[in-house]
Amino acid sequence: MVQIIARRKDSTTIFDISGSIDLAHSSELRREVLLEIREKRTPRVILNLVEVKYIDSSGVASLVEGLKASRDVGSRFILFGLSAGAYEVLKISRLLTIFEIYDTEEKALEA
Amino acid sequence: MHRTGWLLQLELPSNPEILSVVRSAVTRLTEELGFPAAEVRAITRAVDEALANVIRHAYGGRPGQTIQLSCRRVQIGDCGKKRAALEIVLEDHGVAADRKKLCGRSFDDVRPGGLGMHFIQEGVDVMQYKSLGRRNRLRLVKYLPDAESQPQIAKGE
Numbered sequence: 001m002v003q004i005i006a007r008r009k010d011s012t013t014i015f016d017i018s019g020s021i022d023l024a025h026s027s028e029l030r031r032e033v034l035l036e037i038r039e040k041r042t043p044r045v046i047l048n049l050v051e052v053k054y055i056d057s058s059g060v061a062s063l064v065e066g067l068k069a070s071r072d073v074g075s076r077f078i079l080f081g082l083s084a085g086a087y088e089v090l091k092i093s094r095l096l097t098i099f100e101i102y103d104t105e106e107k108a109l110e111a
Numbered sequence: 112m113h114r115t116g117w118l119l120q121l122e123l124p125s126n127p128e129i130l131s132v133v134r135s136a137v138t139r140l141t142e143e144l145g146f147p148a149a150e151v152r153a154i155t156r157a158v159d160e161a162l163a164n165v166i167r168h169a170y171g172g173r174p175g176q177t178i179q180l181s182c183r184r185v186q187i188g189d190c191g192k193k194r195a196a197l198e199i200v201l202e203d204h205g206v207a208a209d210r211k212k213l214c215g216r217s218f219d220d221v222r223p224g225g226l227g228m229h230f231i232q233e234g235v236d237v238m239q240y241k242s243l244g245r246r247n248r249l250r251l252v253k254y255l256p257d258a259e260s261q262p263q264i265a266k267g268e
Contacts, residue, residue, distance in 0.1 A: 012177060020131055022130055022131065022159070023167065024128050024131070054131075054134065056160060056163060056227075057225075058163065084152065085152050088153070089156070092230060093226050093229070100169065
């Protein structure tokens with residue numbers, strides 16, 4: 001299962017995500033992220049991936065959709081707290097340099 | 112564990128919720144076989160993506176269809192050497208895969224989707240796909256970690 005909790009800090013929304021972003025659950029993340037970016041037009045959306053144990057290709061696709069949507073509306077889309085597995089899937093996908101990625105929430109907020 | 116033989120056999124429904132169960136089983140199995148952590152993750156990812164492909168493409172997202180997963184420890188001939196390996200076979204009775212899509216999409220094209228095949232290929236040493244009538248068979252092989260450093264001489268040499 002996946003749990004997604006949204007926190008608001010000024011003009012930023014932080015999604016605290018826990019569980020697995022896989023075929024069974026990636027659509028939930030995609031829906032939440034796209035709503036925040038396209039409908040609410042939040043200037044900065046940050047995904048906290050510290051508690052994410054697994055990301056599959058459908059999860060990566062959801063992240064790419066979030067990134068593309070943020071570029072379309074001129075907002076920022078940031079990731080932090082990648083596990084070894086999450087880091088590996090972005091590396092295999094050659095997306096590490098495409099995303100804005102930080103180690104911690106503090107660094108993501110400062111960026 | 113024995114040098115060859117069955118390690119795990121599962122009959123699974125084509126439901127996305129089953130993926131986490133299979134990941135747990137494959138992770139434990141590959142840990143037990145002595146794979147290092149990064150390879151455990153890579154093999155688990157390969158099996159997960161292969162199963163997800165069956166669910167999404169072979170069965171078109173229809174739940175409750177049958178998928179067979181079997182894992183065996185095997186000895187595979189490789190240039191005169193016998194190498195111990197983990198063989199993972201997935202079988203389904205859905206629509207055959209489009210062979211053009213078995214290579215995965217180009218990395219230069221940054222867009223959602225099309226990455227699953229790369230995850231599979233990255234996680235194993237051998238990937239073979241066969242479709243016979245309504246029976247599709249994907250065979251994945253990963254050489255065991257101790258096999259590479261202990262080549263065996265063939266009989267008669």
